[in-house]
Amino acid sequence: MFLASQVSMFVGRSLVTPPARPSPSYGSALLRLRGGQAELDNNKPEEWDYIIVGGGASGSVLANRLSADPSNRVLLLEAGGDASRSLKVRIPAMLIKVLRSDVDWDFNTEPCKKLNDHSVYLCRGKTLGGSSCTNVQLYHRGSSADYTSWEQAGATGWGPDDVLPYFCKSERYHGGASKYHGGDGPINVEEVPYVNPLTSIFLEAAGELGFRKNHDFNDWSTPQEGFGRYTVTQKNGERVSTTEFLKAAADRPNLEVRTGAHVTRLNLEGDGDGGEPAATGVSYLAGGEGGEPVVARLAPRGEVLLAAGAVQSPQILMLSGVGSRAQLEEHGIPVRAELEGVGEGLQDHPAVLVSFQSKKACSLTDHIRLWGTSLPNPLTLLDWFVRGKGALTTVACEQGGFFRTRPDRAQPDLQMRFVPERSMSPDGMNSLQKMGAGSVAKPGYTFQLVACRPQAQGRIKLRDASPVSKPVVEGLYLTKGRADLATLREGVKMARGLCAAKAFDEVRGEELFPGKDVTTDEEIERYVRSTIHSANALTGSCRMGDVTDPMAVLDPQLRVRGVRALRVVDASAIPKITGGQTCAPTMMIAEKAADLILKEKALETPLATPPPPQPQQQPAVHFQPEPVPAAAAGA
Numbered sequence: 001m002f003l004a005s006q007v008s009m010f011v012g013r014s015l016v017t018p019p020a021r022p023s024p025s026y027g028s029a030l031l032r033l034r035g036g037q038a039e040l041d042n043n044k045p046e047e048w049d050y051i052i053v054g055g056g057a058s059g060s061v062l063a064n065r066l067s068a069d070p071s072n073r074v075l076l077l078e079a080g081g082d083a084s085r086s087l088k089v090r091i092p093a094m095l096i097k098v099l100r101s102d103v104d105w106d107f108n109t110e111p112c113k114k115l116n117d118h119s120v121y122l123c124r125g126k127t128l129g130g131s132s133c134t135n136v137q138l139y140h141r142g143s144s145a146d147y148t149s150w151e152q153a154g155a156t157g158w159g160p161d162d163v164l165p166y167f168c169k170s171e172r173y174h175g176g177a178s179k180y181h182g183g184d185g186p187i188n189v190e191e192v193p194y195v196n197p198l199t200s201i202f203l204e205a206a207g208e209l210g211f212r213k214n215h216d217f218n219d220w221s222t223p224q225e226g227f228g229r230y231t232v233t234q235k236n237g238e239r240v241s242t243t244e245f246l247k248a249a250a251d252r253p254n255l256e257v258r259t260g261a262h263v264t265r266l267n268l269e270g271d272g273d274g275g276e277p278a279a280t281g282v283s284y285l286a287g288g289e290g291g292e293p294v295v296a297r298l299a300p301r302g303e304v305l306l307a308a309g310a311v312q313s314p315q316i317l318m319l320s321g322v323g324s325r326a327q328l329e330e331h332g333i334p335v336r337a338e339l340e341g342v343g344e345g346l347q348d349h350p351a352v353l354v355s356f357q358s359k360k361a362c363s364l365t366d367h368i369r370l371w372g373t374s375l376p377n378p379l380t381l382l383d384w385f386v387r388g389k390g391a392l393t394t395v396a397c398e399q400g401g402f403f404r405t406r407p408d409r410a411q412p413d414l415q416m417r418f419v420p421e422r423s424m425s426p427d428g429m430n431s432l433q434k435m436g437a438g439s440v441a442k443p444g445y446t447f448q449l450v451a452c453r454p455q456a457q458g459r460i461k462l463r464d465a466s467p468v469s470k471p472v473v474e475g476l477y478l479t480k481g482r483a484d485l486a487t488l489r490e491g492v493k494m495a496r497g498l499c500a501a502k503a504f505d506e507v508r509g510e511e512l513f514p515g516k517d518v519t520t521d522e523e524i525e526r527y528v529r530s531t532i533h534s535a536n537a538l539t540g541s542c543r544m545g546d547v548t549d550p551m552a553v554l555d556p557q558l559r560v561r562g563v564r565a566l567r568v569v570d571a572s573a574i575p576k577i578t579g580g581q582t583c584a585p586t587m588m589i590a591e592k593a594a595d596l597i598l599k600e601k602a603l604e605t606p607l608a609t610p611p612p613p614q615p616q617q618q619p620a621v622h623f624q625p626e627p628v629p630a631a632a633a634g635a
Contacts, residue, residue: 046075046296046297047073047297047298047299047302048073048074048075048281048296048297048298048299048302049066049071049072049073049074049298049299049301049302049303050062050066050072050073050074050075050302050303050304050305050597051075051077051281051282051296051298051302051303051304051305052066052074052075052076052077052305052307053077053263053266053282053304053305053306053307053308053313053316054077054078054079054130054306054307054308054309054312054313054570055076055077055078055080055127055128055129055130055246055257055259055307056078056125056128056129056130056131056132056242056307056308056309056570057129057130057131057132057242057570057571057583057586057587057590058130058307058569058570058571058586058587058589058590058593059076059078059130059305059307059308059569059570059590060076060128060129060130060132060242060243060244060245060246060590061170061242061245061587061590061591061594062076062305062307062569062590062593062594063076063245063246063249063255063257064186064245064246064248064249065245065590065591065594065595065598066594066597066598067249067252067254067255068249068252069598069601070252070254071254072254072601073254073299074254074255074256075256075258075296076246076255076256076257076258077258077261077263077282077284077296078127078128078257078258078259078260078261079126079260079261079262079263079288080103080125080126080127080128080259080260081102081103081127081128081259081260082127082128082243082259083103083127083128083129083133084127084128084129084133084241084243086103088101088103089103089127089129089133089134089239089241090238090239091238091239091384091392092137092192092232092234092237092238092239092392092393092394092395093364093368093391093392093393093394093395093396094392095134095136095395095432096432096433096435096436097436098123098133098134098436099121099123099134099429099432099433099436100121100123100433102126103125103126103127103133103134104123104124104125104126104134105123105124105125105126105311105312105470106121106123106124107121107122107123107124107311107470107471107473108120108121108122108473109122109458109473109474109476109477110472110473110474112474112475112476112477112478112479114477114478114479114529115477115478115529115530115532116526116529116530118530120476120477120532120533120534121429121430121533121534122311122348122473122534122536122538123429123534123536124309124311124538128243128246128257128259129241129242129243130242130309131309131536131583132233132241132242132243132583133239133241133243134536135536135581135583136232136395136396136397136398136536136581137232137233137234137239137240137395137398138230138231138232138395138397138398138580138581138583139171139187139189139218139230139231139232139233139581139583139584140217140218140230140578140579140580140581140582140584141167141218141220141578141580141584141585141588142224142578142579142580142585143220143223143224143411143578143579144160144220145160145410145411146411146576146578146579147159147160147162147163147578148160149575149576150574150575150576153543153545153546153549153575153576154544154545154546154548154549154552154556154575155544155545155556155575156546156556157556158544158556158592160220162592163588163592164180164220166588166591166592166595167182167218167584167587167588167591168180168181168182168185169182169185169591170182170185170186170187170584170587170588170591171183171185171187171189172184172185172186172187172188172189173189173190173231174188174189174190174191174231179221180216180218180219180220180221181218186242186244186245186248187233187240187242187244187587188233188234188235188240189231189232189233190231190232190234190235191229191230191231191232191398192229192232192234192393192394192395192398193237193388193389193390193393194389194390194391194393194394195229196362196363196364196367196391196394196420197360197362197420198358198362198363198418198420198445198507199229199399199418199420201503201504201506201507202399202418202420202445202498202503203227203228203229203399204501204503205498205499205501205502205503205504206227206401206498207227208501208502208503209497209498209501211226211227211401211403212225212226212227213226213227213228214226214227214228214401214402215228216231217230217231217402217580218231224402224411224412224579224580225401225402225403225404225412226401226402227399227400227401227416228399228401229398229399230397230398230399230400231398232395232398233583234393236388237384237387237388237389237390237392237393238388238393242587258286260286260287260288260291261284261285261286261294262284262285262288262289262291262467262468263282263283263284263308263316263467264283264284264285264293264319264467264468265282265283265316265319265320265467266279266281266282266283266304266306266316266317266320266322266566267279267280267281267282267283267295267297267320268280268320268321268322268336268337268563270564276562276563276564277336277337277562277563277564278563278564278565278566279298279303279304279563279564279565279566280297280298280565281295281296281297281298281304282295282296282304283295283296284296285467285468289468298565301565302565303565303566303567303597304565304566304567305567305568305569305593305597306560306566306567306568306569306570307568307569307570307590308570309538309570309571309572310346310460310538310539310540310541310542310570310571310572311460311471311473311538311541312471313541313542313568313570313572314342314343314460314471314541314542314572315343315460315462315471316467317339317342317343317542317553317560317568318333318342318343318462319333319462319465319467320336321333321334321335321336321337322336322337322339322342322560322563323338323339323340323342323343324338324339324340324342324343325338327343327461327462330462331462331464331465332465333462333465336563337560337561337562337563338562339553339560339561339562340550340551341542341543341550341551341552341553342541342542342553343459343460343461343471343541343542344457344459344541344551345457345459345540345541345543345551346457346458346459346460346473346475346476346538346539346540346541347454347456347457347458347476347537347538347539347540347574347576347577348454348458348476348477348534348535348536348537348538348539348577349415349450349451349452349454349534349535349536349537349577350450350451350454350456350476350477350478350484350488350532350533350534350535351428351448351449351450351451351488351532351533351534351535352426352448352449352488352491352492352527352528352531352532352533353423353426353428353446353447353448353449353513353531354446354447354449354492354495354496354499354511354513354514355422355423355426355444355445355446355447355511355512355513356422356444356445356446356499356508356509356510356511356512357422357442357443357444357509357510357512358422358443358444358445358507358508358509359443359506359507359508359509360443360506360507361443362420362443362507363420363421363422363441363443363444363445364391364394364396364419364420364421365421365422365435365440365441365442365443366443367380367390367391368380368391368392369440373440374438374440377391380392396419396420396421397417397418397419397448399417399418400415400416400417400418400448401415401416402414402415402416402452402579402580403415403416403494405486405487405490405491405494406490411453411579412452412453412579413451413452413453413483413487414449414450414451414452414487414488414490414491414494415449415450415452415535415579415580416447416448416449416450416491416494416495417447417448417450418445418446418447418448419445419446419447419448420445421441421444421445421446422441422442422443422444422445422446422512423441423444423446423512423513424439424441425513426513426514426527426530426531427531427533428446428448428533429533429534430533443509444509444512445507447495447498447499448535449488449491449492449494449495450491450535451484451487451488451491452579452580453577453579454477454483454484454487454577455480455481455483455484456475456476456477456478456479456480456484457475457476457479457480457540458473458474458475458476458477458479459473459474459475459541460472460473460541461474477532478529478532485525485528485529488528488532489521489524489525489528492514492524492527492528493524496511499511513527513531514527514531535581536581537571537577537581537582538571538582539571539572539574539577539578539582540571540572540574540575540576540577541572542554542560542568542572542573543572543573543574543575544556544558544573544575545575547561552575553568554567554568554573557596557600558573558589558593558596567593567597569589569590569593570586570589570590571585571586571589573589574589
């Protein structure tokens with residue numbers, strides 16, 4: 001009976017809680033979660049010192065650190081639920097069941113001519129832990145030079161020496177504490193306890209071609225460039241998400257977590273035309289879309305901390321009247337603070353792939369599935385449930401490297417992620433969805449090529465004034481010059497060169513994508529444009545910067561310019577995307593922000609609100625905005 005239930009679980013017909021091995025990451029109830037109307041009484045006003053909007057990679061950190069002071073009353077609002085005990089979250093290889101599921105916001109970019117008119121799927125976590133529950137778990141900080149570039153962009157106090165202690169504060173590194181690693185943080189960081197035979201071949205091939213072996217991509221005393229195995233946020237074969245921060249704070253009476261709380265707007269008071277409006281709380285729908293409108297109020301000297309991510313933090317700001325005047329007036333939203341940079345500067349890591357057949361049945365699917373069928377291998381299941389070992393512990397891409405596609409590049413512009421699995425589509429995300437739907441890949445292996453320091457910048461715009469509509473995401477890929485296109489084109493060539501190494505002779509089969517007929521630069525570039533997909537690292541849509549930068553939404557203390565009692569603390573604050581996956585930098589931002597907020601409170605003399613940037617001269621607009629309907633405003 002046990003095996004039958006696990007088989008049905010694995011093929012997606014049911015999800016059950018395993019009785020055998022106790023979870024190292026999730027115990028019983030995570031917190032006193034409050035998601036229903038029974039907990040809400042608008043006749044008895046509550047006041048909070050900190051209202052955190054979003055329970056993801058940054059919001060979870062903030063909730064833990066700020067509630068550590070028992071005098072702080074902290075409210076965390078999360079639109080999703082608590083997926084911490086779901087096997088599709090806990091088992092790393094079950095990522096294929098997460099995509100476009102109930103724990104995914106399931107965004108898409110607008111079709112773009114630069115991409116031959118196709119749109120790109122963007123997975124964003126809709127659960128406590130956010131995208132740390134839906135990503136591939138790779139733990140990358142980028143290089144120290146990335147944070148030097150933050151300082152150069154006006155983010156004073158965010159240089160490499162400033163941010164390193166906050167990376168270490170979150171981390172529990174498998175090798176112990178050192179100058180570049182933390183040893184007792186909530187987030188366990190280690191190598192996956194599974195190495196596929198094709199992975200060993202890849203590592204041998206990279207060495208054969210003379211590339212540098214990198215034993216630790218987060219050690220800033222050595223260059224990032226090189227190949228090796230990546231570390232992941234995992235413990236005993238299970239995903240570790242930022243819900244670890246919430247679990248550690250579960251018994252604190254001054255912290256309340258409400259799930260199913262879809263925030264519709266920030267409540268601002270004060271004159272928005274030349275004066276400084278101030279955040280006084282937030283409005284949200286209890287129970288999600290269609291739920292009861294509720295208002296959460298700030299206590300005197302309290303703050304709203306917007307941590308909804310690079311897509312929804314700017315959306316919430318705009319719904320609240322903070323953003324570009326032209327866009328707000330287009331949707332009939334009264335302007336409370338004019339900030340042209342809200343939603344602008346969005347960045348992501350674009351990716352393409354090269355995939356091959358294998359002459360030997362030794363790929364990941366061959367280990368997980370039973371004799372080429374869609375049924376799981378019972379030995380693989382047993383290995384995970386009993387020992388936390390085996391093929392189910394893999395995220396498939398925990399090996400690869402960082403490379404310069406041209407010698408004059410100051411830093412690596414290409415990340416390669418080697419996947420010991422044949423792709424079923426030239427779009428890597430689409431291939432994972434096919435696997436999640438039950439398709440079984442034949443033996444093979446794939447090189448995913450990622451432009452890890454892209455130049456393109458897109459934007460987030462409102463689709464309409466409704467808080468439950470998905471925003472517009474546009475212009476995200478290949479929209480600034482040809483540098484990103486060249487990086488991905490040369491990445492395709494590099495992958496082919498690696499596959500041509502002697503180490504691959506025993507397994508090398510036919511090239512499936514882009515295919516042997518795609519040979520010229522023009523043909524490769526056409527393939528790149530048609531198949532770009534996201535490596536899920538959205539950043540920069542509310543970036544921090546210097547007061548002289550008219551597009552900087554935040555000052556270096558992450559305060560929204562021209563609005564009192566409001567900060568944005570998430571990946572949207574990043575001035576320039578880092579080279580590598582961005583969950584670790586997002587946690588770092590929240591760690592540093594929490595420290596800054598607590599120090600300011602201890603001084604009891606908060607810094608003056610940063611002045612708004614001077615807006616560019618706009619032509620006169622003869623337009624009287626219509627009042628926002630109560631349902632749309634969530635009031």
